[in-house]
Amino acid sequence: MTLLSVRHVRKSFGAHVVLEDLTMSVEAGQCVVLIGPSGSGKSTILRCLNLLEQVDDGQIVLSGDDITDPRVNADAVRARIGMVFQAYNLFPHMSVLDNVTLAPRRVHGIPAAQAREKAMAMLERVGLADKARARPDDLSGGQQQRVAIARALVNGPELMLLDEVTSALDPELVGEVLDLLVELKSEGMTMVLNTHEMGFAREVADTVCFLHDGRVHESGAPAQVLGDPVQPRTREFLRRVHG
Amino acid sequence: MTTGTDTPDPDGRGGSVLRAGSRLAGPQGWAPSALERERAAYRKRRSVRSLTVSALSTAVVAAVLVVLVTSAPGWPAVRHAYFSWDKAVASFPAVLDGLWLNIRIMAVCGVIIAVLGLLIAVGRTLRGPVAFPVRVLCTGYVDLFRGLPLLLVLLLLGYGMPALRLTGVPNSPLFWGGMALVLSYSAYVAEVFRAGIESVHPSQRAAARSLGLTYGKTLRHVVLPQAVRRVVPPLMNDLVSLQKDSGLVSILGVVDAIRAAQIETAIDFNYTPYVVAGLLFICLTIPMARLTDWVARRQGFQGAGGHL
Numbered sequence: 044m045t046l047l048s049v050r051h052v053r054k055s056f057g058a059h060v061v062l063e064d065l066t067m068s069v070e071a072g073q074c075v076v077l078i079g080p081s082g083s084g085k086s087t088i089l090r091c092l093n094l095l096e097q098v099d100d101g102q103i104v105l106s107g108d109d110i111t112d113p114r115v116n117a118d119a120v121r122a123r124i125g126m127v128f129q130a131y132n133l134f135p136h137m138s139v140l141d142n143v144t145l146a147p148r149r150v151h152g153i154p155a156a157q158a159r160e161k162a163m164a165m166l167e168r169v170g171l172a173d174k175a176r177a178r179p180d181d182l183s184g185g186q187q188q189r190v191a192i193a194r195a196l197v198n199g200p201e202l203m204l205l206d207e208v209t210s211a212l213d214p215e216l217v218g219e220v221l222d223l224l225v226e227l228k229s230e231g232m233t234m235v236l237n238t239h240e241m242g243f244a245r246e247v248a249d250t251v252c253f254l255h256d257g258r259v260h261e262s263g264a265p266a267q268v269l270g271d272p273v274q275p276r277t278r279e280f281l282r283r284v285h286g
Numbered sequence: 287m288t289t290g291t292d293t294p295d296p297d298g299r300g301g302s303v304l305r306a307g308s309r310l311a312g313p314q315g316w317a318p319s320a321l322e323r324e325r326a327a328y329r330k331r332r333s334v335r336s337l338t339v340s341a342l343s344t345a346v347v348a349a350v351l352v353v354l355v356t357s358a359p360g361w362p363a364v365r366h367a368y369f370s371w372d373k374a375v376a377s378f379p380a381v382l383d384g385l386w387l388n389i390r391i392m393a394v395c396g397v398i399i400a401v402l403g404l405l406i407a408v409g410r411t412l413r414g415p416v417a418f419p420v421r422v423l424c425t426g427y428v429d430l431f432r433g434l435p436l437l438l439v440l441l442l443l444g445y446g447m448p449a450l451r452l453t454g455v456p457n458s459p460l461f462w463g464g465m466a467l468v469l470s471y472s473a474y475v476a477e478v479f480r481a482g483i484e485s486v487h488p489s490q491r492a493a494a495r496s497l498g499l500t501y502g503k504t505l506r507h508v509v510l511p512q513a514v515r516r517v518v519p520p521l522m523n524d525l526v527s528l529q530k531d532s533g534l535v536s537i538l539g540v541v542d543a544i545r546a547a548q549i550e551t552a553i554d555f556n557y558t559p560y561v562v563a564g565l566l567f568i569c570l571t572i573p574m575a576r577l578t579d580w581v582a583r584r585q586g587f588q589g590a591g592g593h594l
């Protein structure tokens with residue numbers, strides 16, 4: 044079943060066209076990894092999927108609903124999608140627990156005690172139950188990243204969007220986050236993520252999409268796209284990344 | 287701010303759970319080396335010297351000032367007119383009574399100003415075409431009352447509004463004096479709040495919206511709490527300033543500390559009550575100023591690291 048389908052999406056900032064004609068689809072339970080040079084629009088497409096940016100043209104369909112239709116309630120759509128930002132974007136004035144309970148309480152109207160229970164269970168999952176009372180600023184980068192993942196997961200989203208979840212972490216912590224994502228995938232979570240780390244992409248991806256010129260330039264199984272790319276531009280990119 | 291679990295905590299502040307835990311693992315029975323003892327001795331010598339220098343220079347400056355003032359030809363007359371002890375004692379109760387009114391004006395107006403200022407600031411930062419009239423209205427308000435001198439607003443409202451003799455509108459000078467303070471200060475305070483709102487990084491809004499929070503809930507739970515925290519020190523500065531400016535209502539004939547002092551001076555043309563009023567105002571603002579410093583320092587320490 045196709046959970047997400049992106050059709051001919053165009054997005055520009057002023058005269059700068061970032062996404063020209065982007066088409067891709069994500070099956071339920073799949074993990075799609077976007078790769079491409081810096082500035083190729085990887086973060087932009089994730090922001091469009093979460094309606095944080097308005098597309099210039101094209102369509103995004105989530106579980107059969109056209110979410111680019113101006114008549115849909117964008118807040119309700121965002122509540123169905125979990126997003127993890129590259130810089131974590133935790134709320135510094137709240138404790139870790141309050142960061143995680145904010146959406147259950149204020150979006151889904153779950154009573155405080157019940158929300159706390161849900162949030163604690165989620166923090167337990169990411170191994171941070173003992174940090175529930177801490178402030179985000181007092182945590183390490185890897186811990187903050189896992190809180191951000193817990194915050195995005197707590198409402199049971201249909202789709203997770205993860206923007207460079209490992210770029211700020213040292214190799215050991217990358218492993219930590221990777222394990223978490225592999226576990227999520229095994230539970231059937233659908234994910235779209237972008238990364239600069241090809242090793243990471245190879246491990247979690249069902250499909251790898253190489254973004255170039257505002258399009259999906261090449262896509263396929265990780266072994267094929269990363270190991271034996273068809274397109275010369277993909278090959279050049281990978282050669283540069285691997286140095 | 288450091289995030290490592292094994293960071294030693296040399297100055298023992300133990301700011302976080304992590305640090306508090308690591309302090310237990312700190313070195314036990316450490317004795318400073320000869321090098322460190324020598325450095326400590328040097329630091330101590332240096333601080334003793336700078337303390338001596340600052341104490342001496344303060345004393346010299348003070349002495350010069352006292353000599354300069356008291357040796358002026360008009361000093362005896364000034365001392366009698368402004369620094370008469372008996373007059374000070376005699377006028378003190380009346381001036382203090384007046385000051386109590388200043389305090390009440392400040393407290394009541396302060397609360398109204400904070401609420402109104404925050405509303406105007408939020409109004410100015412609303413987005414979208416629907417909010418256009420609100421933005422225009424709030425911007426116009428701020429432009430108008432930030433440009434008008436407070437004294438002018440006081441005179442216009444204090445004399446003008448009662449003269450209109452509108453039914454149902456109070457005509458007490460105290461009411462209109464307070465109103466003038468509220469109108470002027472709200473414009474300033476709104477700008478302080480607005481600066482705070484705009485200082486919250488857009489990624490914070492994005493994170494809140496991505497969770498499904500509406501514009502209003504994002505403002506209420508994510509943006510405003512951070513914005514208000516950041517502007518507490520400048521706001522307290524405005525509160526100190528309001529405390530002083532509450533004395534301006536005296537021009538409308540309201541018997542506050544300044545007006546009370548004026549009445550006292552009219553008895554025998556001795557101006558000591560003004561000095562008494564001045565000292566009382568200072569006594570009122572100093573604790574507030576120290577509190578402001580303390581809050582600012584605490585925030586500076588907390589906000590020094592971490593967030594985007």
Ligand SMILES: Nc1ncnc2c1ncn2[C@@H]1O[C@H](COP(=O)(O)OP(=O)(O)OP(=O)(O)O)[C@@H](O)[C@H]1O
Binds near residue numbers: 056080081
């Ligand atoms: N809000 C914005 N306003 C103007 N230009 C923008 C905005 N957001 C992104 N861009 C531009 O769009 C282009 C794509 O940005 P994007 O962040 O999607 O790249 P990316 O592929 O995620 O890069 P990186 O790998 O470095 O994160 C960049 O050239 C960027 O300057």
Ligand SMILES: [Mg+2]
Binds near residue numbers: 086087129207
């Ligand atoms: Mg990016």
